[in-house]
Amino acid sequence: MSPSNRQQVFEIVRGELARIVREQSPDFDADIGMDTSLTADLGLDSISLIEVAVALEKALCVDELPLGSWTERESDRDGQRFTVASLVDLCTEQLSAGGFVTAGTGEASLSLQVQ
Secondary structure, eight states, rough: OOOOOOHHHHHHHHHHHHHHHHOOOTTTTOOOOOTBBBTTTTTTOOOHHHHHHHHHHHTTTOOOBBHHHHHHHHHOOOSSSSSSSHHHHHHHHHTTTOBBBTTTOOOOOOOOOOO
């Protein structure tokens, strides 16, 4: 599956985020929108973000989501950081770059830069 537009990517990201957050907090019922903060609003920590990345790699059939460069870019931003919108943009960029899982591998990988 390779979503063709930003709205489709958003729906997949929102679904995976809701699933993961509900695993941690079963009574979670807040809306997840583009401006939702992954850390402040959803309470995701670094390990949860890795879990989200792996889930999205599988759901989007993407080879890898470069979390290291994403966290650097987000840390350098002014204003609200680590939002659903920035995660959707990261996924959309990877899909546009052709970072699809090659047929037959069935495995998604994760590239993290430890800082």
